[in-house]
Amino acid sequence: MRTPVIEKLEILADAAKYDVSCASSGSKRANTPTGLGHSTGNGICHAYTEDGRCVSLLKILFTNHCIYDCAYCTSRRSNDVRRVAFTVQEVVDLTLGFYRRNYIEGLFLSSGIFKDADTTTEKLVQVAKTLREEHQFNGYIHLKVIPGASDDLLLQAGRYADRLSVNLEIPSEPGLKTVAPEKDYASALGPMDTLRDEIAENRAARKAARRVTNRTPNRVGPALFAPGGQSTQLVVGATPEDDRTVLTLADGLYQQRGLKRVYYSGFIPVSEDPRVPVLAEAPLRREHRLYQADWLLRFYDFHLDEIVDDQRPMLDVDVDPKTAYALRFPHLFPVDVNTAPYEWLLRIPGVGVRSAKRILAARPHGTVRWEHLHAMGVVLKRAQHFLTVPGHRPRLIGQDPEAVRMRVVGGKQEAAGPQLDLFARAA
Amino acid sequence: MTAAGLTLYDGSFAGWLTLVHDTFGSGGEAASLPARVEVEADEHQGGLFGSVRLVTTDAAKAERSERALGRHLGAGGVERLYHAFLSEASGMEADLLRLVARVVEHGASALDDLRFLPALRAERMKGRVRREVHRMHAFVRFEERRGRYVAEVRPDHNVLPLIGDHFEARYPALDWAIVDVARGYALWHTAVEKRGDGEPATRFVPAGFARALPEAREEGAYQRLWQAYYAAVTIPERRNLELHRRHVPKRYWPYLTEKRAALRAT
Numbered sequence: 001m002r003t004p005v006i007e008k009l010e011i012l013a014d015a016a017k018y019d020v021s022c023a024s025s026g027s028k029r030a031n032t033p034t035g036l037g038h039s040t041g042n043g044i045c046h047a048y049t050e051d052g053r054c055v056s057l058l059k060i061l062f063t064n065h066c067i068y069d070c071a072y073c074t075s076r077r078s079n080d081v082r083r084v085a086f087t088v089q090e091v092v093d094l095t096l097g098f099y100r101r102n103y104i105e106g107l108f109l110s111s112g113i114f115k116d117a118d119t120t121t122e123k124l125v126q127v128a129k130t131l132r133e134e135h136q137f138n139g140y141i142h143l144k145v146i147p148g149a150s151d152d153l154l155l156q157a158g159r160y161a162d163r164l165s166v167n168l169e170i171p172s173e174p175g176l177k178t179v180a181p182e183k184d185y186a187s188a189l190g191p192m193d194t195l196r197d198e199i200a201e202n203r204a205a206r207k208a209a210r211r212v213t214n215r216t217p218n219r220v221g222p223a224l225f226a227p228g229g230q231s232t233q234l235v236v237g238a239t240p241e242d243d244r245t246v247l248t249l250a251d252g253l254y255q256q257r258g259l260k261r262v263y264y265s266g267f268i269p270v271s272e273d274p275r276v277p278v279l280a281e282a283p284l285r286r287e288h289r290l291y292q293a294d295w296l297l298r299f300y301d302f303h304l305d306e307i308v309d310d311q312r313p314m315l316d317v318d319v320d321p322k323t324a325y326a327l328r329f330p331h332l333f334p335v336d337v338n339t340a341p342y343e344w345l346l347r348i349p350g351v352g353v354r355s356a357k358r359i360l361a362a363r364p365h366g367t368v369r370w371e372h373l374h375a376m377g378v379v380l381k382r383a384q385h386f387l388t389v390p391g392h393r394p395r396l397i398g399q400d401p402e403a404v405r406m407r408v409v410g411g412k413q414e415a416a417g418p419q420l421d422l423f424a425r426a427a
Numbered sequence: 428m429t430a431a432g433l434t435l436y437d438g439s440f441a442g443w444l445t446l447v448h449d450t451f452g453s454g455g456e457a458a459s460l461p462a463r464v465e466v467e468a469d470e471h472q473g474g475l476f477g478s479v480r481l482v483t484t485d486a487a488k489a490e491r492s493e494r495a496l497g498r499h500l501g502a503g504g505v506e507r508l509y510h511a512f513l514s515e516a517s518g519m520e521a522d523l524l525r526l527v528a529r530v531v532e533h534g535a536s537a538l539d540d541l542r543f544l545p546a547l548r549a550e551r552m553k554g555r556v557r558r559e560v561h562r563m564h565a566f567v568r569f570e571e572r573r574g575r576y577v578a579e580v581r582p583d584h585n586v587l588p589l590i591g592d593h594f595e596a597r598y599p600a601l602d603w604a605i606v607d608v609a610r611g612y613a614l615w616h617t618a619v620e621k622r623g624d625g626e627p628a629t630r631f632v633p634a635g636f637a638r639a640l641p642e643a644r645e646e647g648a649y650q651r652l653w654q655a656y657y658a659a660v661t662i663p664e665r666r667n668l669e670l671h672r673r674h675v676p677k678r679y680w681p682y683l684t685e686k687r688a689a690l691r692a693t
Contacts (some may be wrong), residue, residue: 011659047657051666101684375547
């Protein structure tokens with residue numbers, strides 16, 4: 001008896017949601033005159049879930065059949081769940097039907113591994129190929145790469161996808177082995193390296209072609225290869241690695257492997273398994289701090305050891321990493337808003353990239369004063385202790401950083417949540 | 428120096444540009460800036476407002492103003508004024524006139540000096556209009572009707588003129604329409620193969636054009652699939668309704684397929 005598409009969709013969308021990668025940005029893909037869809041490069045959140053997450057893509061597994069038994073995964077083979085699979089045509093129809101209604105920016109297609117990595121990857125590539133070639137679909141496609149997939153399939157996947165990702169899942173190989181003994185880092189890092197090289201080569205070739213022809217990238221010159229780059233996911237809290245290990249790995253992935261994004265997913269126990277901890281709640285604050293630290297590395301020009309080091313291997317849970325930095329180096333503050341260079345405006349807690357740029361733009365017109373800061377987007381509750389303008393010179397940061405911390409946190413220290421209690425193993 | 432009384436115009440950007448022409452166009456003379464500029468409406472009849480000046484929109488004057496502004500501000504600067512204008516914020520027309528006066532005196536960078544109140548207001552409203560444009564890109568939900576994909580929206584600001592390009596680039600081969608239900612008009616797009624020579628892809632029509640079309644057969648199925656998908660992707664352990672409503676304010680819910688069920692429940 002055939003399972004109705006709506007039931008397959010409920011099961012395979014539910015199973016896919018633990019891959020938190022959600023972006024539809026980072027890829028500019030022009031439409032054709034009679035085609036369907038385009039990508040502006042900015043990404044669009046068409047809907048938001050009740051937990052506040054952006055829904056940008058149709059994110060599904062092709063199937064939740066899986067030969068592996070990873071402790072953190074809801075679809076692991078020893079878990080007693082209903083197993084279903086889409087057909088290529090069903091996924092294509094869903095994508096097109098949703099896209100025409102402006103529900104989605106495109107498709108995010110992952111899968112459990114049935115038979116082997118190549119058989120699975122082939123199906124995913126077939127979906128993407130059908131959308132692009134049979135239906136002139138130019139919306140966003142993110143394809144998962146199954147660890148261990150052959151290079152030949154990787155190259156095909158890159159021809160049709162905007163972004164590719166292969167998940168490392170656990171922030172260290174020994175950690176990975178404790179929860180997924182059949183997996184290893186090599187089968188994920190290998191494809192990452194192949195993709196890094198292909199993507200870089202393609203980008204250079206397109207740039208050279210643009211200089212010659214000066215036309216839109218995907219109409220002349222070499223075809224696109226994963227123009228949105230690659231990303232990965234790290235599950236945080238299922239295994240004992242500290243934030244320093246996580247961020248060192250992420251920093252390396254950005255610098256050496258050219259990844260566009262690393263996603264951090266707070267571990268949510270999805271079934272009883274003695275290999276992973278029993279958590280009262282998902283480590284959401286820790287995950288939040290990791291994202292903030294990630295932003296400091298990528299957009300605020302912070303060096304890794306300014307955020308975490310041997311003495312402080314875990315991020316501060318009560319304050320954001322930029323404030324934590326300022327509290328550790330109070331002698332560097334307050335920063336003079338009217339004279340400091342851009343890099344130092346960025347280091348003021350409560351001043352983001354946009355505010356820093358607005359301050360710079362306003363300076364030539366005259367002195368920036370306290371009453372202008374709020375309009376520029378500065379979060380004064382925090383920033384007031386760390387910046388100086390005429391008439392406002394904070395003294396507390398020089399005298400008593402602890403008192404500043406108390407004020408920023410709001411005067412009450414929340415008790416460290418269960419995510420910091422290490423590992424009450426199930427009996 | 429501001430003029431007393433009330434200046435009325437027809438509410439269009441061309442009308443405002445005509446006013447710009449009349450205020451600044453005398454060449455060299457420091458004109459007096461109108462203090463109150465409003466869109467002409469029924470309430471203005473009957474002589475309650477003292478001296479009332481009526482601006483008659485003139486395409487030639489408007490074009491000259493736009494070109495002059497372009498010389499001072501560049502295309503990007505004029506667009507900032509246009510976007511602030513579309514906010515329909517109270518007093519914006521007069522604020523923008525003061526801003527133009529500043530630009531004439533100090534140059535284009537006056538737009539960035541947020542210490543000057545009209546510049547701050549224009550910047551704020553421009554920001555709101557652009558955010559509303561992004562929201563429309565995100566929240567427009569088409570329904571397949573017989574022969575056309577139709578969406579109904581109720582944007583805070585008059586953004587229909589700003590969203591046509593995006594949807595035209597995305598769906599060139601489809602017939603579609605986006606209806607602003609509060610303002611009573613719609614963007615009407617004709618599929619590329621159906622267009623006559625030189626026919627524009629989109630035009631503005633009264634809202635009623637789209638109302639009459641009946642629903643297509645498969646539409647209900649796709650809406651149910653979307654609602655099922657939306658329900659399946661929530662992670663209950665991370666539920667945060669305050670954050671959710673900040674992203675999707677309740678006023679948009681009647682026009683979002685996935686929220687209509689939630690609205691019926693409340």
